[in-house]
Amino acid sequence: MTNALFLTSDDVAGLAEPAEYVDAVRDAYRQRGEGAPAKPRTTLRNDDPPGMLFSYSAVLPETGAMGGYMYSAGFGQVDAWFMTPLFDADSGEPLALIDGASMNPYKTGAAGGVAVDALARDDATKLAVIGTGAQARGQLKATMTVRNIETVNVFSPTKENREGFAAEMNEHxxxxxxxVASSAAAVEDADVVITATTASEPVFDGDLLEPGTHVTAMGQYHPEKRELDHTTIERATYVPDLRERVTQDAGSFISAMEAGVVDEDHIHAELGEVVAGEAPGRESDEDITVFDSGGTGIETTAAAYMLYEKAVAQDLGQEISISPASEALTGE
Known part of the structure; x- marks a missing residue:
């Protein structure tokens, strides 16, 4: 029997600043670039009622933690449920079980922030955001910690959403x-473009990207999710979170491959390889770069462990008892 910590979404909400998420996730991707194990998303589908069960995981040896997400979506509901088991990477013992709802936009945003830091020009000041949901907020907050952003143009097809987003962010x-009234207006002259949507068709014209632009696309976690057009993929130095997931569920890249525009050799490197210095990122101010963020156990485990340490220090959460397999199986 061992004790682990159960942390609710309220326990971890506001526990860390966006910059702390970015720092934790950057180090995790460095570990991945140096060989830390991580696997892409596994998806199990239920037909009736229609729904899906997802899972992915990673081991961060230097952090001393391993874990990931298991979450459900669909099943007649408009919501998803995120659970994060966290284990000690030295002993294998459980450390915590975390309700991942409130950390989700922050840890995903942090992966985007790490990519902006690694791939965007140092002098980037103009940001375009396409999408206005929780994930768009997380991406913007993380990006603000790694570049001196002066202007942000935000587009959503719903006028009230984009105006509300702009008003909220102007206060912060x-x-x-x-x-702005169109994605074209958002992308025009942007140094960094963030897409945080559920789109199945491209959300902007890749011909509009100026040389030197960086794009983070985080809504491409399914073969039919396609935020970026073939032109953007073809023009870009293409960097995914995990190479293994690209042909599995990176919708824009899969579409470009099927159209004969690119092949697997167009995958430049994983983000972790760039962060670790194992592969170059941007090689000139004229390069267009793309980070394809489909979600991994890398940022999830890094964020969860960071929150776990903070919760322990602040005496947050509830202890739960978990039996080892030997005790459960033998009763001894």
Whole structure:
């Protein structure tokens, strides 16, 4: 029998700043680039009622933690449920079980922030955000910690959403945040473009990207999710979170492959390889770069362990008892 910590979404909400998430996730991707194990998402589908069960995991040896997400979506509901088991990477013992709802936009945003830091030009000041949900907020907050962003143009097809997003973010940042009437207006002259949507068709024209632009696309976690067009994929130095997931569920890249625009050799490197210095990232100010963020156990485990340590220090959460297999099987 061992004790682990159960942390609710409320326990971890506000426990860490966006920059702390970015720091933890950057180090985790460095470990991945140096060989830390991680596997892409596994998806199990239920037909009746229609729904899906997802899982992915990673081991971070230097952090001393391993874990990931298991979550469900569909089943007649409009919501998803995120659970994060966290284990000690030295002993294998459980450390915590975390309700992942409130950390989800922050840890995913942190992966985007790490990519912006690794791949965007150092002098990037103009940001475009396409999407206005929780994930768009997480991406913007993380990006603000790694670049001196001066202007943000945000687009959503729903006028009220984009105007509300701009008003909210203008209250939090010195940057000028403006709602614009089209994705083309958002992307025009942008140094960094973030797409955080559920789109099945491209959300902007890749011909509009200026040389030197960085794009983070985080809504491409299914073969039919396609935020980026063939032109963007073809023009870009293409960097995914995990190479193994690209042909599995990176919708935009899969579509470009099927159209004969690119092949697997177009995958430049994993983000972790760039962060660890094992592969170059941006090689000139003219390069267009893309980070394809489908979600991994790397950022999940890193964020969960960071939150776990903070919760322990602040005496948050509830202890739960978990039996080892030997005790459960033998009763001894």
């Amino acid at each position: 940042y010195d940057a000028s945040v403006a709602a």
